[in-house]
Amino acid sequence: MSADNDNLDDLFRQQLGPHATPPGPDLARRLAELAEAERLDARFRTGLGSHASQPRREVWERLEDEHLRPQPQRRRRVVAWWQLSAAAVLLLTLLAGGLWRGGYFAPVGGLASQSAGAGPHSARTSPAPTVPNATNRPGASPTPSQEINRQPIAQATVSPVEKNRQNFTRQATAVAASSSSPPIATTTRPRRTATAPRAGRGFQPPRQLPDAAAGQLATTGRRNGPASQPLVTPTENPAAHPSPPLVAMTAPTEVVEVEVRRGPEPSRPAPAAVAALAEPVPSRRPRLRLGGLLRQADHLVHGEPVSLAEATGLAENVTVQARFGGRVVSKTIQL
Amino acid sequence: MTEPDLIAACLRGEPRAQRQLYNQFAGLMLTVCRRYLKRQEDAEEALLLGFARVFQALPTFRQEGSFEGWVRRIMVNQALMELRRREPLHLSFEDFAQPENLAATPATADSQLQANELLALLQSLPTGYRTVFNLYALEGYSHPEIADLLGITEGTSKSQLSKARAMLQRRLQAVTSV
Numbered sequence A: 001m002s003a004d005n006d007n008l009d010d011l012f013r014q015q016l017g018p019h020a021t022p023p024g025p026d027l028a029r030r031l032a033e034l035a036e037a038e039r040l041d042a043r044f045r046t047g048l049g050s051h052a053s054q055p056r057r058e059v060w061e062r063l064e065d066e067h068l069r070p071q072p073q074r075r076r077r078v079v080a081w082w083q084l085s086a087a088a089v090l091l092l093t094l095l096a097g098g099l100w101r102g103g104y105f106a107p108v109g110g111l112a113s114q115s116a117g118a119g120p121h122s123a124r125t126s127p128a129p130t131v132p133n134a135t136n137r138p139g140a141s142p143t144p145s146q147e148i149n150r151q152p153i154a155q156a157t158v159s160p161v162e163k164n165r166q167n168f169t170r171q172a173t174a175v176a177a178s179s180s181s182p183p184i185a186t187t188t189r190p191r192r193t194a195t196a197p198r199a200g201r202g203f204q205p206p207r208q209l210p211d212a213a214a215g216q217l218a219t220t221g222r223r224n225g226p227a228s229q230p231l232v233t234p235t236e237n238p239a240a241h242p243s244p245p246l247v248a249m250t251a252p253t254e255v256v257e258v259e260v261r262r263g264p265e266p267s268r269p270a271p272a273a274v275a276a277l278a279e280p281v282p283s284r285r286p287r288l289r290l291g292g293l294l295r296q297a298d299h300l301v302h303g304e305p306v307s308l309a310e311a312t313g314l315a316e317n318v319t320v321q322a323r324f325g326g327r328v329v330s331k332t333i334q335l
Numbered sequence B: 001m002t003e004p005d006l007i008a009a010c011l012r013g014e015p016r017a018q019r020q021l022y023n024q025f026a027g028l029m030l031t032v033c034r035r036y037l038k039r040q041e042d043a044e045e046a047l048l049l050g051f052a053r054v055f056q057a058l059p060t061f062r063q064e065g066s067f068e069g070w071v072r073r074i075m076v077n078q079a080l081m082e083l084r085r086r087e088p089l090h091l092s093f094e095d096f097a098q099p100e101n102l103a104a105t106p107a108t109a110d111s112q113l114q115a116n117e118l119l120a121l122l123q124s125l126p127t128g129y130r131t132v133f134n135l136y137a138l139e140g141y142s143h144p145e146i147a148d149l150l151g152i153t154e155g156t157s158k159s160q161l162s163k164a165r166a167m168l169q170r171r172l173q174a175v176t177s178v
Helices: A002-016 A025-049 A057-068 A072-105 A128-136 A144-150 A161-178 A244-249 A271-276 A290-301 A308-312 B003-011 B015-036 B040-060 B067-086 B089-095 B115-123 B127-138 B143-150 B154-177
Strands: A112-115 A154-157 A184-187 A256-262 A317-324 A327-334
Touching (some): A025 B127, A025 B154, A057 B015, A057 B040, B015 B127, B115 B127
Antiparallel strands (some): A184 A256, A317 A327
């Protein structure tokens, strides 16, 4: 029995073991496709797997500059530099504009009166803050007290002549520093008043005011009108020293003239010419120059020296000249 | 410098190590990018952004698998992102919807083809074909992974792969028979 089973197994093993059944047409096609696909994939895998393409040099440079070391500090520095430049230009513009406007609002012909017998710090000024309201109204006839209030600008009583000289220079310097349009300050003993050449016209708009750059002189003996704006030393307190007593403080001394003008050393005008120039003469206003501003901004960017005078059209120097008696004291101030 | 040392130096931000790592993988990875992107400029852009991502994500590399495989995966993802920006990927899937069969005749002489010619053949494929063939045949992604990666169905992925192979086969025969 067992021998029969063994014979049967051997029969199937011998008959079917080496026998190969050929696949059908569909199966054969699918098998061929798979084999071909695998061969195709392997071809591309082996052909491209180890292939290296050389990237351009710019790729690394961009990678380094934009991602690995982006250098934000340099950009911030550039921004900060331009912000600084813009701030400097803005500051220059504001400064120039302020000087320009200040030149129109400053009195064209101011007067600083001084007399002997008082110290330099006892300077009296008119109550200037209340006066312009009264005088600004066109057609308003000023009262005598108003008349007095408008006239004096700055007064100082100095006993020695040497102190006079020092004080003149100091006061004139203060005036020049506060205004780009240098007025002329003239001191007279009898009236010790300072008036603008537009006396009696009330307050005038700044555009109609004449330029004081021509070095006009205002003498108090020729005018009784109000000054457009008082010429005061900054330390003086107008409320503490009303103007009426000033007339009483006047002492008989010699005439002292203080002249402030643009440019370096001015040629001293003759007294007659001084009187003639007291009237307002239209002249060219200092003008803010855009080209000059841009040029100065360019200088600033390139680290070159910046000239405020060139940018604003103002004079670089202001000369203060004081004459009293037979002596002349002058000082040039560089802006 | 061994690979772990190189990675550690890059993690410290050493410029020389970063340059060395770039030099070591840039050529291979540019070929990877060129397989997906036709234009050389686009491939280089993908390479650049891919390396930026590599250096950025370097601290997350766990040193467990192949570093080159990790870099290659980043490059493939970046190339696919660039591809979406440059070429209308989905349109190409719709344009070639008819199934194709592989050529029955096996190509034999094309084994002599150079890598640049193979690359040119690959780049001549429509975008969908090329992308699926790259992902399946050359990167080893499965059809479910490809479907998830490209936002297509598995059937579309299989169909695209089949058509890509058939087209490549025909073009290989045309090239080698010349």
